Amino acid sequence: MRDKYFIDTNILVYANDSSDKSKQQRAKKIILDGIREECIAVSTQVLSEFYVTVTRKIKVTLSPEAAKNEIQLLRNIDIVDIDFELIIHAMDLSGKFRLSFWDSLIIAAAIKSRSAILYSEDLSHSQAVETVKIINPFFTSPKPV
Numbered sequence: 001m002r003d004k005y006f007i008d009t010n011i012l013v014y015a016n017d018s019s020d021k022s023k024q025q026r027a028k029k030i031i032l033d034g035i036r037e038e039c040i041a042v043s044t045q046v047l048s049e050f051y052v053t054v055t056r057k058i059k060v061t062l063s064p065e066a067a068k069n070e071i072q073l074l075r076n077i078d079i080v081d082i083d084f085e086l087i088i089h090a091m092d093l094s095g096k097f098r099l100s101f102w103d104s105l106i107i108a109a110a111i112k113s114r115s116a117i118l119y120s121e122d123l124s125h126s127q128a129v130e131t132v133k134i135i136n137p138f139f140t141s142p143k144p145v
Helices: 009-015 021-037 044-056 064-072 084-097 101-112
Strands: 005-007 040-043 078-080 117-119 132-135
Touching: 005 021, 005 101, 009 021, 009 044, 021 040, 040 044, 040 101, 044 064, 044 078, 044 101, 084 101, 101 117, 101 132
Parallel strands: 005 040, 005 117, 040 078, 117 132
Antiparallel strands: none
16 A cells, blocks of 8 residues: 555646646546545645635636535545644644745645645645655656756
């Protein structure tokens, strides 16, 4: 079994956004592999941000019902609730690592879920924060000059 991993909002959004087929395919694979191997986690924050983004902010939006259906497909994975302790942990991470509070809340949820990896396009690729390594699954290393 692979290490458990946590997915940020952008992974869910790309899986439902057809404007970049390459990212869409990669995001879908991450989600489907995680579901199949029972090694994936998200937070209630991620699900909330996903809903708002796909119903209002992408080029071809989903209907509220379609977005709700996508979220319901994730009902059996590990979903981390945002609670008081998580908020305090996020505040500590934000100060220590100089991250936004919202990014720190995602990282704190990944830590709480005991995920080894956090897949996100929005954070520094290969950065480690406490017990979690951040991986941008769309990162391509720069070509040598």
